[in-house]
Amino acid sequence: MCGRFVQVIDIELFVTRFGVKRPGHITVQDNYNVAPGDLAYVITxxxxxxxxxxxxxxxPKWAKQPMYLINARSEGDLxxxxxxxxSGELGIINKPAFRTSIRSKRCLVIANGYFEGPKKEKLSKPFHLYKKDKSVFTFAGIWDTWANNDTGEVxxxxSIITTVSNAATNGIGHHRSPVILDKRMSANGWMIHCQWKKF
Incomplete structure (x- = not known):
């Protein structure tokens, strides 16, 4: 699971690293604790x-009211x-909330680190995980567009796609990990820093 993450806005870095155009105006500010409902930059x-x-x-597009599905479990119910x-079937393709998005609406979620906690304590005992060189990386994500029929708001x-624990999350006693897309990333490339304050 990945319930909180860090996104430090460096437009010039994003332009160079990801080959995106510089936005006309900046709509997202630095956020050291991106939480459900917050805005963050993605590349779709x-x-x-x-x-x-x-x-x-x-x-999801079909929802009758707003939802906040922050993680999409790659194994689904498996x-x-x-x-x-x-290493079995990826059951995410059968989950109603995710099956359309995983096939046709994927995104990169830009991050500088994320917070995770042990399986029992969860984010009441958070650890900050980030790359040793503190460089930016991306999570695998899925997206969708929902329209509020009452207000017309779009x-x-x-969601961030999650999978089984990696060396870093296993090291702090957590059973899940976000899917991180970085060809240079290895377990040895990560730092774990304990944050004792609550969110």
Whole structure:
């Protein structure tokens, strides 16, 4: 699971690193604790050369009211025991909330780090995980667009895809990990810093 993450806005870095256009105006500010409902920059498959500000917490197109599905479990309802060696079917393709997005609405979620806690204490005992060189990386995400039929408001939102624990999350006693897309990333490239304050 990934319930909180850090996004430090460096437009010039984003332009160089991800090949996106510089936005006409900045709509997202630095956020050291991106929480459900907050805006964050993503890069979507349908507009790969743009930075877009989407809400953290997916609301599927068909939903009758706003939802905040922050994580999309890659195994779906499979691997209920959270075995780190699971290599079976990716059940996400069968989950009603995610099955359309995983096929056609994918995104990169830009991050500088994320917060996770042990399985029992969760974010009441958070750890800050980030790359040793403190460089930016991306989570694999999915997105959707929802319209409020009562107000006409249109909301673009996203979830972070999660998978079995990696070396870093396993090291703090957590059973899940966000899917991190960085070809240079390895378990040895991560720092873990304990944050004892509550959110």
């Amino acid at each position: 498959n349908d507009k790969p050369d743009e930075l877009q500000a989407f809400r953290f917490g997916l609301t 691997n209920k025991e959270d075995r780190p060696d699971y 909301v673009n939102s996203f």
